[in-house]
Amino acid sequence: MPARVAALWRHPIKSHGRESLDRVAFSEGQTMPWDRRWAVAHEAARTDGTSWAPCMNFSRGAKAPGLMAITARVDELLGTVTLSHPRRGEITFDPDKQLRGFLDWVRPLMPADRAQSARIVRVPDRGMTDTDYPSVSILNMASNDALSAAMQMPLSMDRWRGNILLDGLSPWEEKTWTGKTLRIGAVEFEIREEITRCLATTANPETGVRDADTLEALNDVFGHQEFGVYGVVTKGGTVKVGDRIEVL
Structure with a gap:
């Protein structure tokens, strides 16, 4: 199965809620529109x-x-x-x-x-991402499946607060992408770095209660504390759920 965009999410107020989208128009050098706007x-x-x-x-x-x-x-x-x-x-x-x-x-x-x-x-024309550059967070659903299996419990992708969720990949395939270009339709992202995770991911996104030691599992089972990658838009355009992806 070719790798595709499974979901698109934005977080209008940093750390205060997530919203699902069907399509997003990206601009070169900018964060996802309305993501971490405040x-x-x-x-x-x-x-x-x-x-x-x-x-x-x-x-x-x-x-x-x-x-x-x-x-x-x-x-x-x-x-x-x-x-x-x-x-x-x-x-x-x-x-x-x-x-x-x-x-x-x-x-x-x-x-x-x-x-x-x-x-x-609110900073004009700048989403308040965790990075000091305008980033888009890109996640691999297969990596979440691998972590869920290791922890013997289902983990929602909402724990990771991503922008673009991808399926059809191998677990942890994204760890090989740094320095490469991810193309989705006509849109291109330069993959800058992996995302090192924090305690936020230990909380259940349905209840807001910490119920899964994701950080311990990442470190003990997989030998790292990363999940997903940060990309920078180098060529703008529209990304839709279902779009195929290509790594260059």
Whole structure:
């Protein structure tokens, strides 16, 4: 079976929900549109929101596992985001204008011993990815299957917070891609590096409760802590679910 795009996901507010898409128009040198468009700075953050900043400045699933159970929907015309959580219900708001309601909604998901969410930042024309360059995260579903088998439990791909999910590959095939070009239709991605994983992946994306030591399994069984790769768009165009892929 030829390797194909199995799913496309964006995360409008960094670490605060995921949204499934059927197609995405990528632009050269840019992140996925509306992916990590906003980020939630905590009260100890050292960023003024005018430029990219490291993930340590933001509320995220590695420190607050409850955030991992959020799902999101964007209304691009209105500029609003709807967040849903099994314990918090639903909220629709404009992240640029309606901070207080969001902070009240998210506060119960934040551990009391962690820096609390304080403000939402948005850098023009720059998604707040974990990398200091505009990246797209690309994941291999077969690698997730291999890890699930090793851990003897099903692992949702939602744990990995990816943008482009691929099937039809061999497990860990993506580990050979660094420095190569991934072509999907007319779109091309330069594969920059592997993604080293953090505690966020130990939380169940349905419940927000840590229930699987993914990091220990990666290290002990496979001898590494990577899952997926970061790519940079070098040739723009539209990617659709079902598109074939090619590694050059």
